Amino acid sequence: MKKAYFILVCSLCFSSFVYGQTITEVINQMDLDSLQLTLREFSGEQTTIVNGNEVTISSRVQSNNELAADYLFQKLDKLDHLNVVNQFINGEAGRRNIIATQLGKTNPDNIYIICAHYDSVAAYCADDNASGTATVLEIARILSTQCLDNTIVYALWDEEEIGLVGAGYYANQAAANNDNILGVLNIDMMGYDGNNDNNFDIDVRDVANSLEMKDDLISILNTPEYGFSLQVNVVNPGTSASDHSRFWNQGYSAVLVGESWETDDETPYYHSSGDTYNTLNFPYYHALSKLIMGYMVTKAGLVNVTNSVSQSGNVLTALQNGASYQWINIDTGTAILGETNQSFTPVMNGSYAVEITLGSCIETSNSFDFNSLSLETFKNTEIAFYPNPVKTNLVIENIGSFEELEIELYDINGKLILQESAIKIKTTLNLSALSNGVYFLKIKTNNKLQLSKIIKD
Numbered sequence: 195m196k197k198a199y200f201i202l203v204c205s206l207c208f209s210s211f212v213y214g215q216t217i218t219e220v221i222n223q224m225d226l227d228s229l230q231l232t233l234r235e236f237s238g239e240q241t242t243i244v245n246g247n248e249v250t251i252s253s254r255v256q257s258n259n260e261l262a263a264d265y266l267f268q269k270l271d272k273l274d275h276l277n278v279v280n281q282f283i284n285g286e287a288g289r290r291n292i293i294a295t296q297l298g299k300t301n302p303d304n305i306y307i308i309c310a311h312y313d314s315v316a317a318y319c320a321d322d323n324a325s326g327t328a329t330v331l332e333i334a335r336i337l338s339t340q341c342l343d344n345t346i347v348y349a350l351w352d353e354e355e356i357g358l359v360g361a362g363y364y365a366n367q368a369a370a371n372n373d374n375i376l377g378v379l380n381i382d383m384m385g386y387d388g389n390n391d392n393n394f395d396i397d398v399r400d401v402a403n404s405l406e407m408k409d410d411l412i413s414i415l416n417t418p419e420y421g422f423s424l425q426v427n428v429v430n431p432g433t434s435a436s437d438h439s440r441f442w443n444q445g446y447s448a449v450l451v452g453e454s455w456e457t458d459d460e461t462p463y464y465h466s467s468g469d470t471y472n473t474l475n476f477p478y479y480h481a482l483s484k485l486i487m488g489y490m491v492t493k494a495g496l497v498n499v500t501n502s503v504s505q506s507g508n509v510l511t512a513l514q515n516g517a518s519y520q521w522i523n524i525d526t527g528t529a530i531l532g533e534t535n536q537s538f539t540p541v542m543n544g545s546y547a548v549e550i551t552l553g554s555c556i557e558t559s560n561s562f563d564f565n566s567l568s569l570e571t572f573k574n575t576e577i578a579f580y581p582n583p584v585k586t587n588l589v590i591e592n593i594g595s596f597e598e599l600e601i602e603l604y605d606i607n608g609k610l611i612l613q614e615s616a617i618k619i620k621t622t623l624n625l626s627a628l629s630n631g632v633y634f635l636k637i638k639t640n641n642k643l644q645l646s647k648i649i650k651d
């Protein structure tokens with residue numbers, strides 16, 4: 195029997211994206227420890243938690259892989275910004291692809307798929323294909339923290355080993371639905387390099403833009419900054435014996451990336467329970483995972499929200515155009531009521547920031563120190579106000595006999611509370627109705643301005 199479990203949903207939490215990272219930085223987040231842990235758990239070498247219970251995933255053979263499917267669903271479902279579903283093949287229980295979608299911010303209809311089959315033919319099957327599965331999960335873990343231009347689908351197929359059934363089902367539906375899939379990167383067996391020569395294969399055919407996908411992968415491989423030392427073998431026409439071929443059948447661009455059958459250096463434990471964790475070459479597997487990540491992050495497109503603020507006169511402006519804005523008083527840690535335009539004119543000196551929302555991406559600018567209002571203040575002999583702290587009446591004396599004083603009182607959040615134009619020598623503001631706390635008194639003439647802190651108690 196399956197235990198019911200609950201997922202706590204935090205409706206008030208901000209979803210947090212990471213900004214300003216380069217492709218290199220994202221590639222380098224591919225973490226070997228994390229990959230290895232997933233590999234050990236998913237190939238049944240160590241226990242893990244599924245449905246709240248400590249379990250061993252001892253089988254991924256199609257007839258007995260519900261636990262494996264639950265594991266994948268729960269791993270993906272705890273990541274931010276992903277919509278995770280069970281896609282039941284022909285609507286039948288016990289046969290399911292796990293599909294996680296991260297919607298693109300700029301072009302949500304442009305879809306790239308990173309995929310691997312999770313079923314197996316024997317126990318363990320670490321290389322075939324816990325290796326590809328763990329890499330998909332690791333890419334999801336890292337990319338889900340990024341705001342992306344295009345949509346990424348993280349797909350884990352069932353029933354590959356009995357005829358590419360899960361991927362075939364998805365590809366049929368996608369074609370019927372006219373899904374704009376721009377590239378399918380299938381990873382199947384990518385952890386074995388027996389002779390340490392770093393060879394890997396790209397299996398490709400001249401279908402849609404599959405050859406271009408191959409070129410893009412090689413271009414990433416050859417980018418010096420990324421530091422790859424892998425050796426590529428392009429296999430064309432590539433094998434049709436894995437899930438990517440189901441996408442070729444529907445006219446979609448797809449390639450297979452994995453260890454090198456072309457140089458006869460695939461795992462000797464193929465389709466047996468000898469295919470275990472300890473037979474894998476981890477530096478090789480890590481490097482190939484990073485290459486896959488490089489391709490996916492390049493195609494996904496990192497959205498960079500401009501997060502700087504400029505000042506002109508007394509006006510602060512967020513440099514990012516076409517977004518939603520909320521200005522924040524850093525000193526008080528509060529959003530400033532009503533200040534939701536791209537530009538903002540502070541009424542008091544202090545530190546400000548702006549929260550910029552661009553589609554589903556939220557970014558907060560760095561704190562901006564604003565102190566222009568102190569540039570032209572009154573002399574002591576020109577203006578006086580008292581008492582401070584004040585209980586009831588605040589008196590403002592126009593000692594310098596200015597023609598007109600503009601007097602404004604703001605609360606600590608920068609909200610205007612009182613406003614008065616004074617031509618008299620003495621002006622009295624009755625503050626008895628205000629709650630106790632800190633206020634700011636702004637006194638202004640044509641060419642002078644002073645901002646003073648008032649305590650009401």
Ligand SMILES: [Zn+2]
Pocket residue numbers: 311322323354382383
């Ligand atoms: Zn396989």
